[in-house]
Amino acid sequence: MSEVRILIVGATSAVATEVARLYATGGAKLYLLARNETRLSELVEELGPSVVGSEAGDLNELDSNSDRVSRAIDSLGGLDIALIAHGLLGDQIRSENEFEHAQEILTTNLTSAISLIIPIANHMERQGRGHVGVITSVAGERGRPRNYTYGAAKGGLSRYLQGLRSRMYSSDVHVLNIKLGPTDTPMSAGHDKHALFGEKRAVARGIVRALAGRKHVVYLPSVWAAVMAIVRALPEFIFQRFGFLAGR
Numbered sequence: 001m002s003e004v005r006i007l008i009v010g011a012t013s014a015v016a017t018e019v020a021r022l023y024a025t026g027g028a029k030l031y032l033l034a035r036n037e038t039r040l041s042e043l044v045e046e047l048g049p050s051v052v053g054s055e056a057g058d059l060n061e062l063d064s065n066s067d068r069v070s071r072a073i074d075s076l077g078g079l080d081i082a083l084i085a086h087g088l089l090g091d092q093i094r095s096e097n098e099f100e101h102a103q104e105i106l107t108t109n110l111t112s113a114i115s116l117i118i119p120i121a122n123h124m125e126r127q128g129r130g131h132v133g134v135i136t137s138v139a140g141e142r143g144r145p146r147n148y149t150y151g152a153a154k155g156g157l158s159r160y161l162q163g164l165r166s167r168m169y170s171s172d173v174h175v176l177n178i179k180l181g182p183t184d185t186p187m188s189a190g191h192d193k194h195a196l197f198g199e200k201r202a203v204a205r206g207i208v209r210a211l212a213g214r215k216h217v218v219y220l221p222s223v224w225a226a227v228m229a230i231v232r233a234l235p236e237f238i239f240q241r242f243g244f245l246a247g248r
């Protein structure tokens, strides 16, 4: 892993921070993008010389994202791996009543990710290789009253990644969709924790493994691959009847 050049977007997310720690330990060169300036500088300080550059900013300022990616690639002297990790669960009920909030959820989870993927994927296509990993969610696989605005964004992003992967078929550019199940991070604070909840360090190890293994799609924790196979297969009339599946 030494001297591998890695861009991590949303680097101060609980999961992405663990990924950054793993790559730093492996000797990679990192460039970190995140919104929270204080937590970003703490992470940069913690990871020391592994970090060749960082930038704080709101990724929903869409017009800035292409330049942000260019600055990252220049600082790293190229790009081998990019991980896009930022996301916003938001408030589902609010998103059903205030379009502005629905738009914020859609912009954060879908549009801003695409505004970053475009320059990353085009750079990798030009150089003929690279790995791009994007964190989506199992919520993107089936619309549920509990989180369907967020789910719509992550589902749309999953479809986008599927198309991008086919576009890159004949090149050596690897596109990974990381479908996260519920994971114990600030995003799920206040949610009842059950046995299938992921732990951020284990999830981070799974992400690094899947990027190295050139997987197309990975469910983390892996049990969610089986759970979602069942959830996807259930006819709508059954799904809607089971409150614990479809519930609010």
Ligand SMILES: NC(=O)c1ccc[n+]([C@@H]2O[C@H](COP(=O)([O-])OP(=O)(O)OC[C@H]3O[C@@H](n4cnc5c(N)ncnc54)[C@H](OP(=O)(O)O)[C@@H]3O)[C@@H](O)[C@H]2O)c1
Residues within 6 Å of the ligand: 010, 011, 012, 013, 014, 015, 016, 034, 035, 036, 057, 058, 059, 060, 084, 085, 086, 087, 088, 089, 108, 135, 136, 137, 138, 180, 181, 182, 183, 184, 185, 186, 187, 188
């Ligand atoms: N935790 C779960 O249960 C779960 C389940 C499925 C998928 N996921 C996905 O996993 C990824 C990592 O999330 P996490 O679990 O590690 O949660 P987290 O610690 O809450 O991280 C979310 C990150 O997204 C950043 N972010 C949100 N809007 C942003 C914006 N406009 N500009 C820049 N950064 C922004 C947040 O930055 P600030 O600190 O500045 O707010 C935060 O660092 C996300 O894509 C999430 O959707 C999580």
